[in-house]
Amino acid sequence: MLEATDVRVEFGGRGGRRARAVDGVNLTVAPGEIVALVGESGCGKTTLARTLLGLERPTSGQVSYDGTPLSYTGRRLRAFRRQVQLVLQDPMGSLNPRQTVYEAVAEGPRIHGLPDEEKVVADALSRAGLRPPERFFLRYPHELSGGQRQRVVIAGALALSPKVLIADEPVASLDASVRGEILSLLLRLRDDLGLAALVVTHDLGLAWNIADRVAVMYLGRIVESGPTEDVLTNPQHPYTQALLSVLPESPERIVLTGEPPDPTRIPTGCRFHPRCQLFAATQDAEACRTTPLPTLTATADPQVACHLAPVPTTA
Template sequence: MSALAARGVRVRFGAARAVDGVDLEIGSGEIVALVGESGCGKSSLARALLGLVRPSDGTVECADRPLDYRRLKAFRRHVQLVLQDPSGSLNPRHTVYEAVAEGLRIHKVPGDERELVAAALAKAGLRPPERFFLRYPHELSGGQRQRVVIAGALVLEPDVLVADEPVSSLDASVRGEILALLLRLRAELGLSLLVVTHDLGLAWNIADRVAVMYLGRIVETGDTAEVLTAPRHPYTKALLSVVPEIARQEPIVLKGETPDPSRIPAGCRFRPRCPAYAAGLPAELAERCEKESLPVLPADRGHHAACVLP
């Protein structure tokens, strides 16, 4: 059973096709990394999966059921967001206790509030939890603030966490601790995670599967080890070439900027920046690159790439 899924999802902002047809599944207890450069549409897809943006086409499913937009409050108990900037996520006027208890009060969760807040802080690695109750965000380190944000999500006992760049604002020494925490939460609580990131090194360290996004579409998807050691799409190869932990070749410098999502090229959307196309392809493949609109990649567990190259 999939914990959260996109089925043919499209998101438009005027003429801009931010998400242009995506099938993606996050299985129960699975960690999926959604990777790509800024402007590729990954945050718009995450917002659609969270119910913050309603797709112009396609459906979002939670536990194999279509999302009911009339019951978003109930849905958000099951799917919680962890933002990249803990300083911006926390109200500087609220104590740690108030920040974590806010979700309980909004959703009117029964039980002893103090005990539930303490349990969430302990799960997030802030022990003893009572020591943090009356602290304010400015009194905490960056890693501790991110743990408070995670505790605020955990207090509602969700099934899925959507983590948007969860360690990008943290020091290198703290990044590993937060990643280890997310892995422990998956192991202990059976949580599913969608990790939105531009960092393939992070995906290598945490994810079971990777989905690489470019200009509103997933262009390669599959098992993390398979995609990152034997990439099939030229875009994935370019991203990997600049990751120190993984790179086995000279960096591939892509020419030009990410195309305008309101003017997506015909044929392969990566063609204007593709090193393989620029270097020259056989006439038949070049024609397919220029004219053939590749289908949306399936959401199954196989290794797929939206590319005409063998």
């Protein structure tokens, strides 16, 4: 449904250096599938999501929707955005405080000239769990709870009947009691409407509860991917192991040293080796310092890019 093929996104930096925010990513989201893109802040998750939405143009590589390369001309990009919609992290920040719920949800259908506006808005609010929808038409964001505001944001995306949702930390700003409701809503939308979703998150617990497949990103590149159960119960990459170690049920805490490297100065060899707990404990790991790892492919099978992982890397 949605595919990134060797996508690279670079930004200009100080001193003429280029920051490689996304550095050779292959990723697919199949119809009806929920994929979790996980990693710490600054790893390139949001830049990749923006590129998949057509908000950023890749420096090289290609984004495709339904087998067709994404066109950046106005009319075709507008048609694409009806099919792929964004759900933002902070509903209070993404909703206009001067707009009613009706106006917020109706904005997309008006831009795209959809008929029967009131019915479209009511149906979208109902699917997002705000019933009866008419009760919410004239309310303002400050009159709603955090969970209700996030449902309004989701309704705004659903109003255009998309095939794919890209959700950037969709429950990060919500109370724990509400998080489960929003995750259940996303699963129900997948089951009822056949929606696919890419969920961007740093929370592996969220990925476990909602995702069919997980892609772990570090410093602009996916370093491990596969079915959720395989990746989260038997992580092969030391970075994935470290991310999982912060969960309450983890028997051992792995503390990574230092901060993520500067994306204008990608380390040679394995980009994770300066912080890697396996590399630090290994006497003979010259390949980690000097030998680049191949980019992972877009397969659904488990794969890992690591010289020290117990399974082979995938070229």
